[in-house]
Amino acid sequence: xxxxxxxxxxxxxxxxxxxxxxxxxxxxxxxxxxxxxxxxxxxxxxxxxxxxxxxxxxxxxxxxxxxxxxxxxxxxxxxxxxxxxxxxxxxxxxxxxxxxxxxxxxxxxxxxxxxxxxxxxxxxxxxxxxxxxxxxxxxxxxxxxxxxxxxxxxxxxxxxxxxxxxxxxxxxxxxxxxxxxxxxxxxxxxxxxxxxxxxxxxxxxxxxxxxxxxxxxxxxxxxxxxxxxxxxxxxxxxxxxxxxxxxxxxxxxxxxxxxxxxxxxxxxxxxxxxxxxxxxxxxxxxxxxxxxxxxxxxxxxxxxxxxxxxxxxxxxxxxxxxxxxxxxxxxxxxxxxxxxxxxxxxxxxxxxxxxxxxxxxxxxxxxxxxxxxxxxxxxxxxxxxxxxxxxxxxxxxxxxxxxxxxxxxxxxxxxxxxxxxxxxxxxxxxxxxxxxxxxxxxxxxxxxxxxxxxxxxxxxxxxxxxxxxxxxxxxxxxxxxxxxxxxxxxxxxxxxxxxxxxxxxxxxxxxxxxxxxxxxxxxxxxxxxxxxxxxxxxxxxxxxxxxxxxxxxxxxxxxxxxxxxxxxxxxxxxxxxxxxxxxxxxxxxxxxxxxxxxxxxxxxxxxxxxxxxxxxxxxxxxxxxxxxxxxxxxxxxxxx
Amino acid sequence: xxxxxxxxxxxxxxxxxxxxxxxxxxxxxxxxxxxxxxxxxxxxxxxxxxxxxxxxxxxxxxxxxxxxxxxxxxxxxxxxxxxxxxxxxxxxxxxxxxxxxxxxxxxxxxxxxxxxxxxxxxxxxxxxxxxxxxxxxxxxxxxxxxxxxxxxxxxxx
Numbered sequence: 001x002x003x004x005x006x007x008x009x010x011x012x013x014x015x016x017x018x019x020x021x022x023x024x025x026x027x028x029x030x031x032x033x034x035x036x037x038x039x040x041x042x043x044x045x046x047x048x049x050x051x052x053x054x055x056x057x058x059x060x061x062x063x064x065x066x067x068x069x070x071x072x073x074x075x076x077x078x079x080x081x082x083x084x085x086x087x088x089x090x091x092x093x094x095x096x097x098x099x100x101x102x103x104x105x106x107x108x109x110x111x112x113x114x115x116x117x118x119x120x121x122x123x124x125x126x127x128x129x130x131x132x133x134x135x136x137x138x139x140x141x142x143x144x145x146x147x148x149x150x151x152x153x154x155x156x157x158x159x160x161x162x163x164x165x166x167x168x169x170x171x172x173x174x175x176x177x178x179x180x181x182x183x184x185x186x187x188x189x190x191x192x193x194x195x196x197x198x199x200x201x202x203x204x205x206x207x208x209x210x211x212x213x214x215x216x217x218x219x220x221x222x223x224x225x226x227x228x229x230x231x232x233x234x235x236x237x238x239x240x241x242x243x244x245x246x247x248x249x250x251x252x253x254x255x256x257x258x259x260x261x262x263x264x265x266x267x268x269x270x271x272x273x274x275x276x277x278x279x280x281x282x283x284x285x286x287x288x289x290x291x292x293x294x295x296x297x298x299x300x301x302x303x304x305x306x307x308x309x310x311x312x313x314x315x316x317x318x319x320x321x322x323x324x325x326x327x328x329x330x331x332x333x334x335x336x337x338x339x340x341x342x343x344x345x346x347x348x349x350x351x352x353x354x355x356x357x358x359x360x361x362x363x364x365x366x367x368x369x370x371x372x373x374x375x376x377x378x379x380x381x382x383x384x385x386x387x388x389x390x391x392x393x394x395x396x397x398x399x400x401x402x403x404x405x406x407x408x409x410x411x412x413x414x415x416x417x418x419x420x421x422x423x424x425x426x427x428x429x430x431x432x433x434x435x436x437x438x439x440x441x442x443x444x445x446x447x448x449x450x451x452x453x454x455x456x457x458x459x460x461x462x463x464x465x466x467x468x469x470x471x472x473x474x475x476x477x478x479x480x481x482x483x484x485x486x487x488x489x490x491x492x493x494x495x496x497x498x499x500x501x502x503x504x505x506x507x508x509x510x511x512x513x514x515x516x517x518x519x520x521x522x523x524x525x526x527x528x529x530x531x532x533x534x535x536x537x538x539x540x541x542x543x544x545x546x547x548x549x550x551x552x553x554x555x556x557x558x559x560x561x562x563x564x565x566x567x568x569x570x571x572x573x574x575x576x577x578x579x580x581x582x583x584x585x586x587x588x589x590x591x592x593x594x595x596x597x598x599x600x601x602x603x604x605x606x607x608x609x610x611x612x613x614x615x616x617x618x619x620x621x622x623x624x625x626x627x628x629x630x631x632x633x634x635x636x637x638x639x640x
Numbered sequence: 641x642x643x644x645x646x647x648x649x650x651x652x653x654x655x656x657x658x659x660x661x662x663x664x665x666x667x668x669x670x671x672x673x674x675x676x677x678x679x680x681x682x683x684x685x686x687x688x689x690x691x692x693x694x695x696x697x698x699x700x701x702x703x704x705x706x707x708x709x710x711x712x713x714x715x716x717x718x719x720x721x722x723x724x725x726x727x728x729x730x731x732x733x734x735x736x737x738x739x740x741x742x743x744x745x746x747x748x749x750x751x752x753x754x755x756x757x758x759x760x761x762x763x764x765x766x767x768x769x770x771x772x773x774x775x776x777x778x779x780x781x782x783x784x785x786x787x788x789x790x791x792x793x794x795x796x797x
Binding site: 575587 | 681684687688689691696697698699701702704707708709710725
C-alpha cells in the first residue's frame, strides 16, 4: 500500500485499523451496524487529534488518506452492490455510504462496470425467474436513484436488464402483475402487500413536484424554479441519450421502457382484466376500479377507455341482474332444502359484456358451459348437486353480432352461431332462457346471447357421509350432472351428451377422476373408455376429503377464456409473414433491421405494422423453427 | 413501366417479346402521386396476400416505384425449376401511361408477372429477338438442355 511505502507514522495505521474494524462489522449489509451512519462520513477529518497546525505535507497526506479511505469504502460497497440492492431498502445506509464516497471520488464508471458484470453473472441467467429480475430492476432503480438522481448511470446499468427482459416471453405479463396485483400471487419473494402502482402513487403524493409526463405544462413559476435548479449533466452522461431536462428518474417510465410502449402494457392488462372479471363469482370489482384509476393517472384516460367499459359492464350487469331478479315472484327461500328439484333464477348471476370492447374471447370447444344456480334433487345415488354459477353472456343489439368474436379468436374453430356445442342439462337451460327472456323484456330491443363456455359453477356434491363443494367450469359441472341419471357412461356417449368432442371429454374428465368421484375403465372397445361413479367406501374418496372445497378452475394448460396477447400477436404477425416471405423471395437475404424497416415502409394497410424489433425478432425465430426461413450469419433467407 | 429482364444473368432467350422500351421515370408530375402510391401499396398487399406462388415482387428498400420481381419457370415447361429476377420501375403516373400498345390500367404487377411467366412457356416465335433461340424452340428437349446450360442460379445477395 502507498501509505506503508511512504513510511508515515502510526496515525494512518490507527485510522486504517479503525476503518477496517468498521468495515469488518458492516460488510454484511443487513447487520445492525450498517444502520449507523458511517464514521467516515460524519467525521472525515477528526482522526488525528494531536496535531494543531498541520504542515503542508500533512494536509496533503490528510487529503490523500481521505481519498484513499473513501475509495476503499466505495470499492467495498461496489463489490457488494448486487447484494445491497437485493436487500434494498433495508440496506439503504450502505447506499448512502456509496453515494458519499462516489461524490468524493467521482468513480461512477467503476460502479457501472462492476455492477453490470455482477448483473450478467448473477441475475441475467436462465435460472432467474422473470419476477426476480423485475424486482431487482425496480430495486436497482430505487437504490441508484439516491446516488444518481438524474438517472444517468441508471440508464447504463438498466440497459442490460431491459435488453435481457425483452427476450423473455412472460415479461409483459409479469410487469402487469407486478404493477397491478398487490398480493402478487407469483412474486416468489413474497414481498409487498401493495402493488407497485400503489407504491408509486404514494411516492408521488409525497413529492408533489413529480408528475408523470407533465413536463410540458409547468407554469412559469415552476419553470423558473427548475431553471434555477439546473445543473449540467455529469461528464459520464451519454450525449446521445438526450438532454438531462427530461431526465427524471421515473420508475414507471423505466418499466414501460422494457416493453417499448405503454399500449402493449395496457393491452396485456386488458386481457388479464378480462380473465379476472370473467372468473369472478360476484360483482365485487372495487380493487379493479382502484387499479384502473391509478393506471388512468399514469397512462391517460383514453388508453384505459376499453378497460373502463369492461368494468362498467360489470357494474351494469350487477344492476341488470338485480332488476331481473326483482321481476320474479317472491318465493320462500327458507323452505328450499337440499333435495328440491325446482330451479329458479335466484342463484343465477349473469355478466353481460359489450363484446366489442373486450379482448377476443377464446372459443374453446373444451370449455363447456352451464348455468343456473340450483339444488337439483337426484335419486338413486348418494349425492346431491348444488349448482351455483355464473354464466357469462354477451348482449348485443342484433342477436348474432357478438358471435363474431368467436370467429376472430382463432381460425381453427369454426362454429355456427345456431349450433350450440355444449349441451346443458335441461333445467339449467330453461333457467337461462327464462333469464334471457326477462332481460329482453327489460332491455328491449337488446337480446342476451349466452356464452355457455364461460363462467364459474359452484357445485356441491353430497356423498353418503359428507358434502363437498367444488368450483368448476360449466363443462365439468355438466359432465358430473350426467351421472345423476346414469352411473356408467362410455366416453363416446358422454361426449355426445355434453356436446364436446371425445378427446376433450377424456382430458377434462380427469378432474373428477383425480377427485375420486369417478373411475375410469377400459370397455370392450379399447378406444371407448367407461366412466363410472365411485360407490361407497371412504377409501375411494380420499381425494375428496383431502381436497379443499375451492378448487381452481382446472385450467392448467391452454384453457384460457380470453385469447392471450401472444395469440393475438401471432395472428397479426401471420399477415406480415406473407410480406416477409415476399421480400425474402425477391431480395434473397435480409438482416433483421432491413426486414423491420421494409415492413414499416410498405406494410401500411390494415393492420399497419407497428411491432417492435424484438417482437419481429421473436416472430422470425418462430418462422425459423417452423423451417420456413433460415438465419445465417445474421441474415434471414428463405428455406428452400 | 419499364422492365429489365436480366437483373441476374438469366434473361431467358424467349422473353424479348415482352420487354418494352425504356421510359423516363421522372415523367410528368401532373398525376396525383398520392393515388399512385396507394395503388402500388394495394397491389403489393394483394400480391402478398393472394399472389400466385410462382410469381413475386417487392419494392426496394426505400422506393415504392422500384420493385424487384421473381418469376419461377412454370411446371411442365422447359423452364421448370428455374427462377428469374426482374426489375420493375413504375413511372409517377402509373398505371395510366401505357408502356406499350394494348395496355390497360387494369393491368397490375401480378398480371404482368403472370403474363411474362406464361410467355416463357409459350413464346411468340414468329417475331423473335433472339432468332437462334426461336429456331431451337421447336425442339423442346434441346431447348431444355440449353436452358440448363445457360442458367445460373441466382445468388442470395
